[in-house]
Amino acid sequence: MSGRIQAAAAVAETVSWYCALLLAVMLVLSCCDSADNEFDHHRQFHRNDEVVMLTRERPCDEIYVVREGETLHTISEKCGDPFIVEENPHIHDPDDVFPGLVIKITPFKHS
DSSP, X not given: OHHHXXXXXXXXXXXXXXXXXXXXXHHHXXXXXXXXXXXXXXXXXXXXXXXXXXXXXXXXOSEEEOOTTOOHHHHHHHHXXXXXXXXOTTOSOTTOOOTTOEEEOXXXXXX
């Protein structure tokens, strides 16, 4: 019986190491993906000695995490959602927005 417990413990330890490794890889990939998106958001090219910025229109995700320096107004403009306060009843004061706050975004579509 002791042999069975040792074998089960060895299997559990191996599985936990693989899970930890998978989690670490996913974390690294998510960091790289977010850095690529930041880089891809603005692209420059030169035309007749003039730098032209191209901004790729990318709709915001439905679940948005507020970053440092952002306000509801800037998020509303960036994501195209003029009704952020109405759609997020947990926001009691529109001026009390802080980094890490999770909000729901519903982009307004022009008809």
